[in-house]
Each structure stands twice: as C-alpha cells, then as structure tokens.
Amino acid sequence: MRVVVLNTGTELLLGDVINTHLAFIAQQILALGLRVSEQRTVPDGDAIQNALRDLFPRADILFVTGGLGATSDDLTIELTAACLELELREESEVREAIRKRLSARGVQMPESIWRQALVPAGGEVLPNKSGTAPGIYLPANINRRIASPHMFILPGPPRELQPMFHEFVMPILQRVASASGDVIVRRFRVARMGESVIEEKIGGELAGIGRLEIGYCARPAEVDVRVVGSPKAVARASEIIRAKLGCAIFSSNEEQLAEVIVRLLAERGETLALAESCTGGLLAHKITNVPGASQAFRGAFVTYSNEEKICALSVSPEALRQSGAVSERVAVEMTSGARERTGATHAIATTGIAGPGGGTTEKPVGTVFVAIASLNGETSCEKLFFPGERETFKELVAQHAFDLLRLRL
Amino acid sequence: MRVVVLNTGTELLLGDVINTHLAFIAQQILALGLRVSEQRTVPDGDAIQNALRDLFPRADILFVTGGLGATSDDLTIELTAACLELELREESEVREAIRKRLSARGVQMPESIWRQALVPAGGEVLPNKSGTAPGIYLPANINRRIASPHMFILPGPPRELQPMFHEFVMPILQRVASASGDVIVRRFRVARMGESVIEEKIGGELAGIGRLEIGYCARPAEVDVRVVGSPKAVARASEIIRAKLGCAIFSSNEEQLAEVIVRLLAERGETLALAESCTGGLLAHKITNVPGASQAFRGAFVTYSNEEKICALSVSPEALRQSGAVSERVAVEMTSGARERTGATHAIATTGIAGPGGGTTEKPVGTVFVAIASLNGETSCEKLFFPGERETFKELVAQHAFDLLRLRL
Numbered sequence: 080m081r082v083v084v085l086n087t088g089t090e091l092l093l094g095d096v097i098n099t100h101l102a103f104i105a106q107q108i109l110a111l112g113l114r115v116s117e118q119r120t121v122p123d124g125d126a127i128q129n130a131l132r133d134l135f136p137r138a139d140i141l142f143v144t145g146g147l148g149a150t151s152d153d154l155t156i157e158l159t160a161a162c163l164e165l166e167l168r169e170e171s172e173v174r175e176a177i178r179k180r181l182s183a184r185g186v187q188m189p190e191s192i193w194r195q196a197l198v199p200a201g202g203e204v205l206p207n208k209s210g211t212a213p214g215i216y217l218p219a220n221i222n223r224r225i226a227s228p229h230m231f232i233l234p235g236p237p238r239e240l241q242p243m244f245h246e247f248v249m250p251i252l253q254r255v256a257s258a259s260g261d262v263i264v265r266r267f268r269v270a271r272m273g274e275s276v277i278e279e280k281i282g283g284e285l286a287g288i289g290r291l292e293i294g295y296c297a298r299p300a301e302v303d304v305r306v307v308g309s310p311k312a313v314a315r316a317s318e319i320i321r322a323k324l325g326c327a328i329f330s331s332n333e334e335q336l337a338e339v340i341v342r343l344l345a346e347r348g349e350t351l352a353l354a355e356s357c358t359g360g361l362l363a364h365k366i367t368n369v370p371g372a373s374q375a376f377r378g379a380f381v382t383y384s385n386e387e388k389i390c391a392l393s394v395s396p397e398a399l400r401q402s403g404a405v406s407e408r409v410a411v412e413m414t415s416g417a418r419e420r421t422g423a424t425h426a427i428a429t430t431g432i433a434g435p436g437g438g439t440t441e442k443p444v445g446t447v448f449v450a451i452a453s454l455n456g457e458t459s460c461e462k463l464f465f466p467g468e469r470e471t472f473k474e475l476v477a478q479h480a481f482d483l484l485r486l487r488l
Numbered sequence: 489m490r491v492v493v494l495n496t497g498t499e500l501l502l503g504d505v506i507n508t509h510l511a512f513i514a515q516q517i518l519a520l521g522l523r524v525s526e527q528r529t530v531p532d533g534d535a536i537q538n539a540l541r542d543l544f545p546r547a548d549i550l551f552v553t554g555g556l557g558a559t560s561d562d563l564t565i566e567l568t569a570a571c572l573e574l575e576l577r578e579e580s581e582v583r584e585a586i587r588k589r590l591s592a593r594g595v596q597m598p599e600s601i602w603r604q605a606l607v608p609a610g611g612e613v614l615p616n617k618s619g620t621a622p623g624i625y626l627p628a629n630i631n632r633r634i635a636s637p638h639m640f641i642l643p644g645p646p647r648e649l650q651p652m653f654h655e656f657v658m659p660i661l662q663r664v665a666s667a668s669g670d671v672i673v674r675r676f677r678v679a680r681m682g683e684s685v686i687e688e689k690i691g692g693e694l695a696g697i698g699r700l701e702i703g704y705c706a707r708p709a710e711v712d713v714r715v716v717g718s719p720k721a722v723a724r725a726s727e728i729i730r731a732k733l734g735c736a737i738f739s740s741n742e743e744q745l746a747e748v749i750v751r752l753l754a755e756r757g758e759t760l761a762l763a764e765s766c767t768g769g770l771l772a773h774k775i776t777n778v779p780g781a782s783q784a785f786r787g788a789f790v791t792y793s794n795e796e797k798i799c800a801l802s803v804s805p806e807a808l809r810q811s812g813a814v815s816e817r818v819a820v821e822m823t824s825g826a827r828e829r830t831g832a833t834h835a836i837a838t839t840g841i842a843g844p845g846g847g848t849t850e851k852p853v854g855t856v857f858v859a860i861a862s863l864n865g866e867t868s869c870e871k872l873f874f875p876g877e878r879e880t881f882k883e884l885v886a887q888h889a890f891d892l893l894r895l896r897l
Contacts, residue, residue, distance in 0.1 A: 090705040092524040093673065094514030095712055098507055101529065105503030115501040118529040120510065123703070126526075149684045150704045151691065189688040209876060236706055238880045264502065275558045279598035282560065294532070295559045296499040297645055303504055353790070359776025360769035363790040367768025368879055370844055372792070378800060379790035381762070381772040387787040387830060391800075421796060435779050467618060470777055471647045 080256055082108060083138035083228075084118040087127050087155055088145040088235055091120050099237050100144045107244055109264060111256050113140070123152045131162045138228040139219070140256065145235035147212035149191045155232060156197060156215065163222045165199040173204055177211045205231070205247040210239040216251055229255050265313050267304045267320050268330040270482040274302045280323045288312050288319075299471055300478035301336070329485055336481045337365040343488040344375035344424075349454075351484070352423035353379035354392050354413035356404065357431035357447055361473045362480060377421040382413070392416030405430050405442050407450070407460045414452035424454045425487070427480050433469045445472060449480045451487060459483070489665055491517060492547035492637075493527040496536050496564055497554040497644055500529050508646050509553045516653055518673055520665050522549070532561045540571045547637040548628070549665065554644035556621035558600045564641060565606060565624065572631045574608040582613055586620045614640070614656040619648035625660055638664050674722050676713045676729050677739040679891040683711045689732045697721050697728075708880055709887035710745070738894055745890045746774040752897040753784035753833075760893075761832035762788035763801050763822035765813065766840035766856055770882045771889060786830040791822070801825030814839050814851050816859070816869045823861035833863045834896070836889050842878045854881060858889045860896060868892070 084104055090096045098120065105115045117137065121130045123146055134141055146155030160167050174196040181188050195212040198204060201221050205214030217230040231248055233240045269277060274295045281304070285293050291308040293316075304324075306316040321328065329339050344351055353362045363379035366372050380391045385404055388394040393416040394409055402408040413428035431447025438444035445466030452458040461483065465475040493513055499505045507529065514524045526546065530539045532555055543550060555564030569576050582605040590597050604621040607613060610630050614623030626639040640657055642649045678686060683704040690713070694702050700721045703714040713733075715725040730737065738748050753760055762771045772788035775781050789800045794813055797803040802825040803818055811817040822837035840856025847853035854875030861867040870892065874884040 088705075089701075089703050090712070090714070091510065092514055092527065093518065093703075093714065094511040094516075094524075095675070095705050095714065096707070097511045101500065102503040102506045105501055107503075109502065115503075116531070117535070118501065120527040122525070148704070148706070150687045151695075152703050187682075187685050187688070189684050191687065192684050238708065238876060241877070266504065273596075275598050275601050276596050278559045278600065279596070282600075286560075292498075294498050294502075294561050295557070296497075296504050297557070298505070299647065303499070305499070305502065305504065355769075355772075359781070359785075360764075360772025360788055360790070361776075363764075363769025364773045364882075367770075367790070367792070367842075368882070370878060372768070376792050378792060378796040379769055379788070380800070381769070381776070381788035381790070383776070383782045383785050383787060390829065391787060391789070420799065433776075467647060468650070469779060473773075473777070 080113060080139040081137065082113050082115050082140045082142070083134050084115055084142045084144070085130055085134060086118070086120045086144050087123060088120070089122040089152070091145075092122050100240060103237065103241060104142055104244070107249065108252065111252055112262060113252070113256055123154060127155060127158045128162055131159065135227050140252070141228045141230045143230060143232045144240060147195065147214070147232065147234045149189070149195055149211070153194070156199065159217070159230070159232060160199040163199065163217070163225055163227055165201065165222055167197040168200055169193070169196045170198045170204060173198065173213050176206065176213075180211060203251075205233070205243050207234060207239055207243055208246070209242055210234060210236060212239070214243050214247065216248075219255075262307060263310050263313050264305060264307045265317055265331065266333060267324065267328050268334075268336075269302045269304060269324055269327050270329050270336065270478060271300055272302060272327050277302055277304060277324065281320055284319045284323070285316055288315050291316055299474040300482070326486065329482065336478060336485065338369050339485055340481050340488070341366060341369040341372050341375050343485065345371070347488065349424035350375055350377045352377045352417040352421040352426045354417035354426060354428040355379060355381045356383060356388070356413070356429055357433045358429045358473050358476050358480070359383065359433075361477050362427065362429070365477060365481075377423040380417060380420070388413065393419065403442070405432055405446060405448065407448050407462065410448035410450035410460050411452065411458055414450045414458065418452055418454070425484060426452050427484055429476055429480060431476065433472050435469065447476050449476065449483060451480075451484055453487065457487070489522060489548040490546065491522050491524050491549045491551070492543050493524055493551045493553070494539055494543060495527070495529045495553050496532060497529070498531040498561070501531050509649060512646065512650060513551055513653070516658065517661065520661055521671060522661070522665055532563060534567075536564060536567045537571055540568065544636050549661070550637045550639045552639060552641045553649060556604065556623070556641065556643045558598070558604050558620070562603070565608065568626070568639070568641060569608040572608065572626070572634055572636060574610065574631055576606040577609055578602070578605045579607045579613060582607065582622050585615065585622075589620060614642070614652050616643060616648050616652055617655070618651055619643060619645060621648070623652050623656065625657070628664075670718060671716060672719050672722050673714060673716045674726055674740065675742060676733065676737050677743075677745075678711045678713060678733055678736045679738050679745065679887060680709055681711060681736050686711055686713060686733065690729055693728045693732070694725055697724050700725055708883040709891070735895065738891065745887060745894065747778050748894055749890050749897070750775060750778040750781050750784050752894065754780070756897065758833035759784055759786045761786045761826040761830040761835045763826035763835060763837040764788060764790045765792060765797070765822070765838055766842045767838045767882050767885050767889070768792065768842075770886050771836065771838070774886060774890075786832040789826060789829070797822065800829075802828065812851070814841055814855055814857065816857050816871065819857035819859035819869050820861065820867055823859045823867065827861055827863070834893060835861050836893055838885055838889060840885065842881050844878065856885050858885065858892060860889075860893055862896065866896070
C-alpha cells in the first residue's frame with residue numbers, strides 16, 4: 080500500500096517548527112510492514128486543497144497533520160470536507176470533551192474553541208487526550224462520487240498527535256492495511272566509524288545477497304546501517320555485519336547509546352556519576368531521558384567555572400593553575416571528585432572548549448578531554464578535537480564519552 | 489520567486505532521521521525576503537528523478553538535500569546530471585580537498601570516496617568544510633535545451649549543510665534572488681498562555697489591519713505569534729500585540745527563553761545555579777547551549793536520588809522523610825543548597841515525577857515543584873502538573889521554570 084504524509088502549516092515552511100511527524104509516523108507504521116513512499120509540506124490555506132487533489136490518486140493511506148486548532152489559520156478540516164464534498168457537523172461528544180478538559184484546568188473558553196467540534200459527515204473521531212482538537216479518520220472513498228484514500232487527519236503538536244496515533248490510529252491501520260509482512264527492516268548502530276569505512280568492510284559481501292536494500296545514515300559520531308529485505312536476506316546480512324563490525328556495533332534493536340549505557344549499568348548493578356564542563360548537562364539530560372535511569376544514575380555536577388570545579392568536585396587549584404581547566408589532569412581529577420562525592424561505580428568527566436569564544440593557539444575551539452574512572456581503579460582519558468558549532472560539539476563529545484564507557488562495560 | 493525544497497533519503501521516510509533542513513533553509517532565506525512555497529521528501533533512487541522533473545516547472549529556486557556521500561545509495565548527483573543531460577567530471581580540486589581532509593585525520597580512504605569529486609559540467613562547487621562531499625550550484629537553465637530552476641545540491645548531514653549554506657549558498661542567493669524585500673516577518677514568543685486565549689486578546693484588532701498574515705504556533709508551554717506583511721502593517725500589528733500581551737511576551741527577536749535568561753543575568757551582573765531532579769540536566773543543557781553562558785551560569789547539580797539531594801545540596805533528611813522528595817519543602821531546600829554551594833544570585837530547583845513509573849495517588853506522574861530563590865531573600869515555589877510523556881514533561885518544566893525566573897529579573 081502506498082502511504083503518503085501531507086504536513087500542513089506555514090510555521091513548517093517558515094522554519095519556526097521542525098517537522099517531527101514524518102519520522103514518528105514512519106517508525107510507527109513500519110511495525111505493520113508499511114513504508115512512507117512520499118511526503119510533502121504545504122502552507123496553511125488553499126495549497127492544502129491543491130495538495131489533497133494531487134495526492135488522492137498517489138496514496139492508499141494519506142496522513143494529514145496540522146491546522147486543526149481553534150485559530151483562524153486552522154483550515155484543514157474545512158478544506159478536506161470541501162474536497163470530498165462532505166458536510167461539517169458539530170459532534171456533541173467532542174464539544175463536551177473540550178468543555179470538560181478546559182474547565183478542569185480553569186482555562187478560558189473563547190467562542191472560537193468550538194470550531195474544533197466540527198467533523199465531516201461520516202468521519203470517525205479520534206479522541207485527543209492531550210489537547211482539545213480531535214483527529215479524524217475518513218475511510219477510503221467516503222464519498223462514493225470521489226476516489227479518495229484512507230485519510231487520517233491529525234493535530235499538529237507532537238504531544239497530541241503521538242498518543243492519539245498509538246491509541247486510535249494504529250488499531251484502524253491494522254484493520255485497513257493489508258500488510259504484506261514479507262519485508263523486514265533491521266538497523267545496526269555503529270559509533271565512531273565513518274560510513275565509507277563501514278561500507279568498505281561490509282558492502283562487498285552484502286552486495287552478494289539478492290533483493291536486499293542497504294542504507295547508511297550518518298549522525299554525529301554514529302552511523303546507522305539499515306538492511307531491508309526478506310527475513311532470510313536480512314538474517315544473512317545481519318550475520319555478515321556482526322562478523323565484520325564486531326563491538327563497534329552498539330545496538331541492533333533501535334536502542335540509543337544512552338539507553339545501552341543505562342541497561343548495561345542496571346544489569347551489572349553498577350552506577351554512574353557525571354562531571355560535565357563543556358557538555359553543560361547534555362550527558363545528564365540524555366541519561367535521564369531513559370525511563371528508569373534513576374536505577375543507574377547517581378547524579379551530575381555541571382561545573383563551568385574553575386571555582387565550581389574546586390568546590391563541587393575537589394579539583395586541585397594546582398592542577399587548574401598548572402595544566403589549565405581543559406587538560407587531562409583536570410578531567411581525571413573531575414572523575415575522582417564525582418566518584419567520591421556520589422559513590423558511583425563509574426564517572427565520566429568532560430572538559431573542553433565548545434566555542435565560539437575561549438580558544439587559544441595551543442587549545443583551539445573544539446579541543447576536549449574525556450576521562451572515565453571506575454571503582455576498580457581503571458582510569459583513562461582521551462584528548463579529542465571537534466571543531467565546529469557549539470551544539471554539534473556537545474553532541475559529538477556526548478557520543479564519544481558514552482561509547483568509551485560502553486566499551487568498558 | 490518560488491522556492492522549493494526537495495529532501496532525499498530513505499532514512500527520512502523510514503523515520504531514522506528527523507528532517508531539520510526545511511526549517512534551517514526557511515529561516516536563512518527569510519533574511520532575503522524569500523519563503524519556501526513547498527517541500528517534498530522522496531526515497532533514494534529513481535524517485536529523485538521523478539520529483540526533479542515534477543518540480544522543475546514549480547520552482548525558481550530548488551534546494552535538493554542528501555545523497556552526496558560515498559556509499560552506493562548516494563545517487564543525487566548522478567540522477568540530477570541525467571535529468572539535465574550534463575556530463576559528470578572529476579574536479580581535481582575537490583579530490584585534493586578530500587585527500588587533505590581525510591589524511592589529516594588519519595582516516596582510511598577507500599576507492600569509493602572519490603565518487604564525491606564528480607561534478608556535473610558547468611556546476612559550481614560549494615566547498616564542504618565539515619565533511620568530504622561538496623555541494624553543487626547549478627544555475628537556472630544550465631542546459632539550454634531543458635528548463636530548470638537555480639539548483640543547490642547540498643549534503644544530508646546538518647553539520648555539513650549548515651556552514652556550507654552560510655558561507656557559500658547565501659552569497660549566490662543574494663545574487664540570483666530578486667528579493668522583493670517589501671514583506672517582513674516578526675515573531676513574538678509568549679510563555680504559558682494558550683493560543684486561543686492569545687487570539688481572543690489580539691485577533692480582533694489585528695484583523696482590522698489590511699494585508700497582514702497572522703499565524704500561531706504552539707510549542708511546549710510557548711506560543712509563537714507570527715505576523716507577516718508590509719513593514720507598516722507589521723509595525724502596527726506589533727504595537728497591538730505588545731499592548732495586549734505585555735510581559736507575557738518574552739521575546740520579539742527570535743531569542744529562546746534560555747537566551748533571554750542568560751542575557752538578562754549578564755546585563756545585571758547576576759548569576760544562576762541549578763538544582764535539577766526531574767529535569768535531569770535539561771535546564772543546564774539549555775543554558776549552556778547559549779554562547780557566553782559561562783558569564784552567568786555558576787553550575788548545576790543533577791540530583792536524582794535522596795542521598796544526592798542530601799549530599800550535594802544539603803537537603804535535610806527530615807524534609808525528605810516528612811514531605812517526600814517531590815514537595816515544596818524539598819524544592820526550596822534544594823535552591824538554598826545550590827545558592828550556598830555556588831554563591832549564585834539566583835537558584836532554580838525542580839523536583840517531580842517524570843514517569844512512566846513512580847506516581848502515587850497523592851502525587852501522580854506529572855506532579856512537579858519548581859522553586860526559585862534569590863540573594864534578596866525572595867523565595868517562591870509553584871506546584872505544577874504536566875501529565876504526559878517523559879521528554880515533553882521535562883520540556884514543559886524547563887519552560888515554566890525559566891519563565892518564572894524571567895519575570896523576577
């Protein structure tokens with residue numbers, strides 16, 4: 080079945096919002112053996128109608144996101160109803176759900192809010208447990224005079240769309256999608272190795288497997304190798320990839336590096352403390368995004384200044400004076416401080432120059448030391464160099480730090 | 489001029505990667521008075537060629553991203569050259585730049601890497617300072633027999649595309665884009681107020697201004713109000729918006745809330761410390777994403793466990809025992825501890841239940857206390873409730889905490 084995603088919203092085309100819907104929907108429907116064949120973004124207004132007419136013959140299932148709110152730029156429902164020549168009717172249950180939700184929170188209810196209770200005749204309401212505007216499902220060819228795909232009209236905010244998708248869209252999809260199920264996808268995540276090097280190691284042998292699609296996706300300090308094909312072809316490919324890449328693979332089941340770290344620590348009954356200077360809390364943020372992180376995570380000290388390094392982590396003033404804050408000696412002392420203060424099994428410390436300011440000839444912007452110390456006395460420190468933009472720098476340091484710890488676990 | 493963005497990459501349609509290019513490009517070209525009228529995503533392979541043929545007549549400027557790497561699924565250059573019937577030539581300067589970059593880093597150079605030096609005849613190379621594959625600019629109608637827009641073919645990884653765009657794409661765009669410049673955009677960012685309420689306050693009066701486009705974009709605990717129109721219309725709209733929304737507006741110049749906080753603190757010569765439990769480092773991460781944060785940021789303590797709250801922040805065991813870790817009393821003690829340990833002017837503390845586990849009837853998942861304490865003795869604590877998914881919960885708490893501090897500054 081051909082699945083198409085149409086994202087509506089001037090804010091997407093002005094760059095005010097990053098579109099996360101495509102990635103989310105794609106990941107969800109993969110479980111049903113469905114793949115998105117095409118995606119488009121159009122602004123609010125008449126362009127929606129043109130895109131719908133253009134996409135109806137190109138889709139068996141069409142997801143439309145955005146433009147369901149109560150403000151005057153929210154026109155998706157009206158325009159869809161117009162395209163399909165369906166009447167709009169107010170659904171009293173939707174009205175009641177909106178009233179209940181807003182009055183419980185003591186929120187004002189301007190008259191415009193009730194526009195969100197309008198539903199094209201014959202449409203099925205998809206309740207919105209995280210907001211006011213419901214989603215709508217329109218079965219294929221709902222108006223017999225107009226050929227149309229199965230349509231799911233979904234709210235723009237991800238925090239509303241995502242739970243609605245899990246609870247209400249997936250069951251309908253399961254019913255309508257005649258999923259073939261004979262194609263599976265497997266991803267291997269590899270840290271700290273370039274994509275050309277990876278392809279050189281595995282590409283030749285994989286090419287020998289018939290009807291296998293191979294993809295490489297580079298992220299900061301990570302490459303995802305993706306194989307798509309029959310279960311047999313994917314199994315054969317997986318063997319080759321595991322044999323050739325070995326422990327450089329940190330995950331073959333969609334786990335993020337931080338999830339792997341938390342799982343490995345929890346399995347071993349061990350704990351982690353963080354002493355972050357240049358990563359400024361990103362390592363802690365990534366670790367605490369993992370549900371259940373509290374089992375393995377003891378705490379973090381974000382110490383930007385020398386005083387904080389001395390005070391919170393007992394770094395010696397001599398080390399700071401003699402070697403400078405960005406040095407192996409200080410990184411190692413930061414790990415000792417973090418372990419002593421928290422009693423954690425392992426500590427990671429980062430200290431570097433994220434930029435844009437603060438670089439010197441000797442230690443240019445991008446210089447960073449990552450130290451790891453463990454209860455068993457093992458301590459190591461790597462000097463790395465990631466010149467570039469501040470947020471990418473933080474990402475690269477975080478990936479490297481986590482991967483170094485992973486290899487120790 | 490009609491600007492279209494074509495993103496290529498099976499990884500985008502499989503949901504392995506979130507497409508950030510559209511938002512980035514849109515924001516950049518707005519400075520030239522250009523807006524994206526349409527965006528599409530297609531998989532690697534022949535779909536690229538079909539999309540190019542479909543979009544050539546719909547665009548004056550066409551940005552194509554992705555598929556420039558050295559692996560076998562990278563076909564964008566070949567397919568574009570085929571569409572435009574242009575020969576591919578190896579550029580020796582590109583080859584040399586690749587060789588230099590990789591040998592400096594001691595990276596292996598498999599034979600496939602040199603595919604990245606192939607350029608369609610007549611194309612202009614856009615150097616890649618953050619990776620190996622260069623971008624390419626093809627002027628409009630480069631092959632006189634085939635009508636085509638100005639094309640910019642850009643690498644997939646954002647950390648490569650973005651610096652290339654700033655340095656090499658923008659100057660060409662300035663030359664080719666006959667920017668009208670008579671339409672400007674202004675955004676007002678409002679914290680902690682719903683979009684319907686905002687529209688009710690400002691929508692009526694704004695509707696009285698001719699030829700003004702108004703948009704509302706809801707994010708976690710934030711609504712961006714966008715007005716697009718002539719400088720005069722936008723100025724009139726801005727007056728109304730400021731008068732009606734007052735100090736709920738935290739930014740009218742694209743600043744993020746964390747940037748506003750860092751700027752306000754720096755202006756006043758004041759400093760901030762963070763004591764994070766349920767936000768797990770996100771506040772620190774957001775603050776340290778702001779260049780120059782070190783001026784105003786003293787440090788953060790990420791204390792997930794009771795022991796850490798006692799040890800790192802001197803929270804009293806009695807408070808934890810009597811009121812529980814998720815309580816006003818503990819939140820306030822956390823701020824005191826953070827201020828005492830760092831000497832910061834202000835401290836923010838967060839303690840709550842991010843979920844999915846850990847909720848009780850009395851304190852369900854989503855319960856959170858945010859406390860702020862300042863040198864002048866002013867201490868406040870708010871109890872908030874954000875049921876929902878873990879990462880959104882962290883975002884909502886962070887926005888609220890920063891906005892509460894902003895109103896105090």
